[in-house]
Amino acid sequence: MSTEATLLERCESKCELCSSQTTLSPFVVTPHTQVTVDHAIMLCDTCKTQIENPESMDVNHWRCLNESMWSQVAPVQVMAWRQLKRLSAEGWAQDLLDMMYLEEDVAKWAELGLDENNRKHVDCHGAPLEKGDTVTIIKDLPVKGSSMVVKQGTMVRNIGLAQDDPDLFSGKVEGQSMWLRCEYCRKK
Numbered sequence: 366m367s368t369e370a371t372l373l374e375r376c377e378s379k380c381e382l383c384s385s386q387t388t389l390s391p392f393v394v395t396p397h398t399q400v401t402v403d404h405a406i407m408l409c410d411t412c413k414t415q416i417e418n419p420e421s422m423d424v425n426h427w428r429c430l431n432e433s434m435w436s437q438v439a440p441v442q443v444m445a446w447r448q449l450k451r452l453s454a455e456g457w458a459q460d461l462l463d464m465m466y467l468e469e470d471v472a473k474w475a476e477l478g479l480d481e482n483n484r485k486h487v488d489c490h491g492a493p494l495e496k497g498d499t500v501t502i503i504k505d506l507p508v509k510g511s512s513m514v515v516k517q518g519t520m521v522r523n524i525g526l527a528q529d530d531p532d533l534f535s536g537k538v539e540g541q542s543m544w545l546r547c548e549y550c551r552k553k
């Protein structure tokens with residue numbers, strides 16, 4: 366049986382977080398990258414979209430975790446825990462978190478991904494950076510592998526953000542594209 370078929374059988378064709386019976390697709394629970402029975406869960410589009418875009422999160426949708434957090438399936442427990450953690454400003458979510466019990470290795474897995482998902486690109490004062498922002502460099506930065514120094518006070522326009530590293534942004538200085546560290550810039 367294919368992995369997806371096994372997953373579909375496990376979830377009884379219901380979203381493993383909210384039980385909705387719409388179209389489901391496998392979702393790999395980070396830091397894993399492969400769809401396997403042990404590392405993936407079946408999710409509806411609503412859950413998936415909101416997990417991938419936390420800013421569009423509909424708090425009430427996640428009351429479904431009330432039930433799915435008791436799942437016996439480790440990757441479901443991990444995602445339920447991570448979502449509750451994101452929502453922990455809500456009293457009910459914190460209450461559920463307090464009730465939740467994770468085996469040690471599952472708890473480790475849950476926390477591992479949380480950091481990654483939560484870390485955002487921020488400047489030296491912790492202000493969130495966005496693609497297209499203009500920033501000022503706050504100290505002289507030697508450029509690796511060259512004699513060039515990016516001087517303190519240099520403005521970098523239209524920055525890009527490293528997808529896989531919340532510490533780095535890209536920009537052009539004197540016509541040269543380079544990666545710079547977010548901690549050494551200040552948002553305009």
Ligand SMILES: [Zn+2]
Pocket residue numbers: 380381382383384385408409410411412413
């Ligand atoms: Zn769902």
